[in-house]
Amino acid sequence: MPDLMPVLARADQNLPSSLDKLFELLRIKSISTDPAYKDDCRKAAEWLVDYLRDIGFDASVRTTPGHPMVVAHHDGAAPSAPHVLFYGHYDVQPVDPIELWDNDPFEPSVQEAAGGRKILTGRGTADDKGQLMTFVEACRAYKDINGALPVRVTILFEGEEESGSPSLKPFLEANAAELKADYALVCDTSMWDRDTPAIAAALRGLVGEEVVVTAADRDLHSGLFGGAAANPIHILTRILAGLHDDTGRITLDGFYNGVEETPANIKASWETLGLTTEGFLGEVGLSVPSGEKGRSVLELTWARPTAEVNGIWGGYTGEGFKTVIAAKASAKISFRLVGTQDPDAIRDSFRAYVRSRLPADCSVEFHPHGGSPAIHLSYDSPVLTKAKTALSDEWPKPAVVIGMGGSIPIVGDFQNMLGMESLLVGFGLSDDRIHSPNEKYELTSYHKGIRSWIRIMEALAA
Structure with missing residues (x-):
């Protein structure tokens, strides 16, 4: 297995140029819900295809009745390497009300926030252009050093996630053989906090x-x-x-x-997160828990x-x-x-x-x-275990396995239509203001997100 440190070092060296590339993508007004931005959505898809080709992917724009898909393939270092499908979306939400933005939503920048933290500002920084580019940049750094990727990679970027994904299911049906992999990687979720990465193992x-x-x-x-x-x-x-x-x-x-009952070790790990009933309900003006007696708020919202x-x-x-x-x-x-x-x-x-x-x-x-139906990745899945270890090696605090009270439709589609489980790893934060004015993405989320995907790809190939 190649030494990982040179790849991580290259990701660090590439950070300024990778931000330049991300900002190019962020400047494209790919608002999928507004027909006036149809050409911008295609422009974003074409930009991604060009950049993926520069890295060495076999990439193409695929026309749909709506906005186009981006599909790209790259061989692994060995024919027997695991095959992953990475999913993201290049479309963004409208920016209204524009008067509430502090800066032009399509002129991204690096700014300083409270406590000296660096943040990336602009529409799409967190949802989902910044997130999808963490994986693309991880592939770039790995290829720079080793000339190949440790796993076989298929990429699927859609342009209609923010408008209900009307073209997605027909596209999956028509291209199931090409898109099917061992498992899917989805980077459209969040961390527990700034220091604690998270893997979402369950969606209700x-x-x-x-x-x-x-x-x-x-x-x-x-x-x-x-x-x-x-x-x-x-x-x-x-x-x-x-x-x-x-x-x-x-x-x-x-x-x-x-x-089924949540395993005791998983519940114990949730208890270490420090979320109390008072802290959870107090934010919405409540104090008395409802639901099944004797269960924590995290268990009630994630696993019941x-x-x-x-x-x-x-x-x-x-x-x-x-x-x-x-x-x-x-x-x-x-x-x-x-x-x-x-x-x-x-x-x-x-x-x-x-x-x-x-x-x-x-x-x-x-x-x-x-x-x-609910979506659930086994808590003792080898894929989950490898990703958890890889994330824990990168971030200040060990990764936690969490649930999500809502659902992500694409994860169900991957399971039901392509027979693939999904590994949900994202680097957003609860205060990223996605879908709202002044959307942002932490520079640390972007930088360490790239390094995290390098570690995860290496771990999956082991």
């Missing part, structure tokens, strides 16, 4: 349902019919209240099928399933007062899933639960709003 899935309960055939006068006629608002609120028992567990039949009422309405809600018994009551409910919970089974169980609690002369309608 989602089931959305809208339910409409109907009682009488019209709204009724509450004086004439009150006390005798069924009130669908009463019925629906009782049903929704019954979704949880007194301990916070969800009561649907079979709901916890596929839910949920049932939440996201909206509820019925009857008269306008100005003044109207004494009616509504004919209908509606609610929107979402379930966050973990482990191997089956979205279809959860939906069926919820519908059966609602129907079982309806009076005989009332009816219910259901309207689905999407469903996707």
Whole structure:
């Protein structure tokens, strides 16, 4: 195995020129949601292809019905080397409201922040141009020293992530054989803090349902019919209240099928992160934890399933007062899933639960709003273990394995369509202001991100 120190040293030497290249990319106004910037999106894709070719990749722009994809390939040092697919996106969010920016969002710069920290400013610095360029620059430094990469690399950069990725699934389907690798690398996530790198091993899935309960055939006068006629608002609120028992567990039949307990060593590592219930809830004006009793806020938000009422309405809600018994009551409910919970089974169980609690002369309608399973990389996966060690060697504090309460659709697509697990390693911070005015990316995140990918590629090849 080649000595890694010369490669890391070359990454350090390359930093000024790599910032120049990043700033060239950041100046391109690749706003995917606005048709006025269609040519800029293609310009960004072409810029990436040209730079990847300079490094030695076989790279091309691939036309789609929307903005183009960038696909690039590079052989590894050995034909038997592991094959990775690195994913990122070159499109960015709109900059409105422009008056809230301190500087031109498309004229990036290096500035000094509080405590003497250096930051890169401009739209796309953290989401996702700065992040994707950490990997490109890692490949450049490795090639400068060794002439080849330690792993076989396929790169996929899309230009529609910020506008819903409408072209992505058809592109994956049409090019599955070319894009399939041993695993995917995704750099669109964050660190735990400035000194602690993180690997996201779990993303919760989602089931959305809208339910409409109907009682009488019209709204009724509450004086004439009150006390005798069924009130669908009463019925629906009782049903929704019954979704949880007194301990916070969800009561649907079979709901916890596929839910495993988080390993004790993982929970212990989360405890070392120092996040308290008061610190987590205090930021939003709360203090009393909800959810399942006896579990930390990190376990509740990263590793446990949920049932939440996201909206509820019925009857008269306008100005003044109207004494009616509504004919209908509606609610929107979402379930966050973990482990191997089956979205279809959860939906069926919820519908059966609602129907079982309806009076005989009332009816219910259901309207689905999407469903996707959770994504989970085994905590003892060799890939995860190697990446964790590599990150811990680079940063001041050891890497932590975390979960994410939300989801990243591309990770599910890679798993479901290409049969690949994803390693999620990113170097953003919670205060990077992505999607907001004055977006920034720490210079340390960029520099050490490059060095981290060098270490991870080397570790995966070992």
